Amino acid sequence: MKAMTSKEVTKKVFNKEPFFILDVRNESDFNDWKIEGENFEYLNIPYFDLLDGVEEILDKVPTDKEVLVVCAKEGSSVMVAEMLEEAGREVSYLQGGMKAWSEHLEPVKVGDLKDGGAMYQFVRIGKGCLSYAVVSNGEAALIDATRMTDVYLDFAKELDVEIKHVFDTHLHADHISGGRKIAEATGATYWLPPKDADEVTFSYQSLEDGNNVKIGETNIDINALYTPGHTIGSTSFVVDEKYLLSGDILFIDSIGRPDLAGKAEDWVADLRNSLYTRYKQLSDELVVLPAHFMIIEELNEDGSVSEKLGTLFAKNHGLNIEDEAEFRRLVTENLPPQPNAYQEIRETNMGKINPDDEKQREMEIGPNRCAVR
Numbered sequence: 488m489k490a491m492t493s494k495e496v497t498k499k500v501f502n503k504e505p506f507f508i509l510d511v512r513n514e515s516d517f518n519d520w521k522i523e524g525e526n527f528e529y530l531n532i533p534y535f536d537l538l539d540g541v542e543e544i545l546d547k548v549p550t551d552k553e554v555l556v557v558c559a560k561e562g563s564s565v566m567v568a569e570m571l572e573e574a575g576r577e578v579s580y581l582q583g584g585m586k587a588w589s590e591h592l593e594p595v596k597v598g599d600l601k602d603g604g605a606m607y608q609f610v611r612i613g614k615g616c617l618s619y620a621v622v623s624n625g626e627a628a629l630i631d632a633t634r635m636t637d638v639y640l641d642f643a644k645e646l647d648v649e650i651k652h653v654f655d656t657h658l659h660a661d662h663i664s665g666g667r668k669i670a671e672a673t674g675a676t677y678w679l680p681p682k683d684a685d686e687v688t689f690s691y692q693s694l695e696d697g698n699n700v701k702i703g704e705t706n707i708d709i710n711a712l713y714t715p716g717h718t719i720g721s722t723s724f725v726v727d728e729k730y731l732l733s734g735d736i737l738f739i740d741s742i743g744r745p746d747l748a749g750k751a752e753d754w755v756a757d758l759r760n761s762l763y764t765r766y767k768q769l770s771d772e773l774v775v776l777p778a779h780f781m782i783i784e785e786l787n788e789d790g791s792v793s794e795k796l797g798t799l800f801a802k803n804h805g806l807n808i809e810d811e812a813e814f815r816r817l818v819t820e821n822l823p824p825q826p827n828a829y830q831e832i833r834e835t836n837m838g839k840i841n842p843d844d845e846k847q848r849e850m851e852i853g854p855n856r857c858a859v860r
Contacts (some may be wrong), residue, residue, distance in 0.1 A: 488565075488572050491555055491579040493591035499553075500524040500783065501790035507552045509544075509578075510586070511537065511567050512559055519701060522557060522613065522852045523783040526756075531670075541570045543713075548576060552606055560584040586848055588613035592638045593626060594620075595791045598778065600727045602705035608791050609638065615779050615855040616662055617792055619724055623703025628652040629675075630724065630732055632665040634847060639669055650675045652700055655836075656734030656778060657718040658683035660829040661855045663847050664715040664836050666737045667691075679765070680713075688838035694722055713758025716758025717743035718802045722763075731773040731796055736761055738777045739785045739794050741858035742805030744822055755815050763807060781821030781858050805859065818859050827853045 499506050505526045510517050511534040521529065529856040530547055537544070548554055548571065556578055557569070558564040571578045581588065593610045600606060604623035611617065611633060616860035619630040622643065627648040632639050632655075642648050650673040653666045657680060667689060670677035678694040679687070696713030712723045715737040721743070724732040737741040742762060773796045778794045787793060802804050808814040828850040834840045835847070842850065 488568050490582040490774070491581040493584050493587050493613070494593065496522060496555065496581065496588070497591060497593050497790070498609075500612060501528075501786065505552050505626045507549050508557055509554060509567070510557045511563050512557070512783070514664070516559070520585075522585075525783055526627075528552070532665060534558060535637045535851050537567055537570070541567065541574055542695070543572055545571075545576070549580075550576070554578040556580045556725050557588075558584050560586055565728075580605060585702055586852070587612070589848070589852055590635055592618075592633065592635055593790065594638075594642055595789060595792055596727070596793045598774070600729065603774045604703060604707050604777070606726065607642075608631075608793075609642075610786075610790055610792065611662075614662065614851065615781060617776070617780065619732060619776060621702050621707060621709060622646060623648060623705050623707045626651045626703045627701065628664070628709060629652065629669060629700050631656055631734065632669055633658075634663040634665045634668070634675060634851075635670050636665040636672065639665065640672065643673075651702065652676050652678065652724055654678045654694065654709075654724070656680075656723065656732065657721040657834055658687075658771055658833060660736075660836075661779075661857050662831050662851050665831055668837070673775060680718075681718030683717070683718050684837075685690070686837050687838065694720075696722070712765065714761035716745055716754055716761045719754065719757070721761070725769070725773065728770075730775060731766075731775050732768060733775050734778045734779075735857045737766065737799065737803070737806075737860050738779055739775070739792060739799065740803065741781055744857060744859045745818060752819060755818050758818065759811065759814055766796065767800075769796060771795065771800065777856050779855050781855075790824060822859060823856045825856065 507528045509529045517531040527575045556564040556568045560703045561584040568580040605619040620629045653670045655666045665691045679691040681693045693803040698711040700709045710725045714723045
């Protein structure tokens with residue numbers, strides 16, 4: 488019986504391969520959050536319904552596709568996969584279960600920068616989080632790094648670059664930042680918008696509108712653009728006059744939600760101003776690199792998530808609501824559920840609490856919910 492890694496499943500998502508998933512978690516967990524792929528088929532049968540055997544589902548499990556059995560942590564899927572193998576079926580189980588799926592990061596090179604520099608996107612496929620590395624001449628800057636800090640440190644080692652700067656576009660509420668930990672491990676400068684950092688318990692470099700940070704001898708520019716609305720401190724970056732890192736303000740198919748600090752009514756005007764005024768002043772040719780994706784269809788052919796700003800102004804519904812009152816209504820009345828444990832996640836990112844690794848995993852389980860579609 489074969490264990491399939493999250494990396495192998497990610498490749499199937501990127502390649503749009505036909506794939507069959509037997510998910511043996513509870514129905515509510517499956518409906519809330521599952522492995523998604525454009526050509527994936529699903530069967531959700533809770534594990535406890537299969538304790539007496541798999542005979543009743545054999546006709547529902549195809550023989551002409553790869554089959555993966557999935558559960559929360561791995562154990563139940565191993566048992567069900569063993570029963571299917573005993574019944575003559577060839578199946579795999581997901582190594583580490585949905586916990587491992589939630590944590591997998593896949594680095595994708597999204598493009599070149601001047602004089603041999605490059606922009607990389609880390610796709611957290613199971614959580615919809617996107618983080619970035621700007622690399623040039625032996626130096627790197629990271630933006631919106633997740634708590635899986637080893638991935639970024641190993642990446643820097645592999646490319647033989649030194650991490651000099653770490654940025655968070657805002658104080659995250661849906662996932663735990665790895666920014667501070669990476670900065671401590673590397674000696675990098677940790678930048679955080681001060682308006683989001685009133686209550687943090689650690690020192691940081693104040694990230695202000697107009698700050699310009701240079702990476703590498705070729706001086707690739709990372710320019711800070713204050714764009715409040717998702718949070719009061721939300722800050723975007725224009726990199727090398729080519730990329731717009733939009734944080735949680737603008738996504739490919741949606742816009743940021745303004746309520747994760749309980750301030751939807753207060754911040755909706757800021758959100759509109761950032762999207763409809765500040766972004767309008769930028770070049771349509773900038774490639775938008777957001778901090779999240781919401782639906783699997785947002786992935787490009789290579790698995791990356793990006794789109795030109797001009798295209799988004801033409802196609803993204805959130806950028807085309809002319810009436811301000813209608814915008815306010817849609818943004819404040821159309822909100823999805825709050826992210827799991829979002830208050831605890833915010834407190835962790837402030838340094839107020841320090842949960843152990845297992846607790847941090849539990850806090851982050853489930854989809855990201857930072858957008859209004």
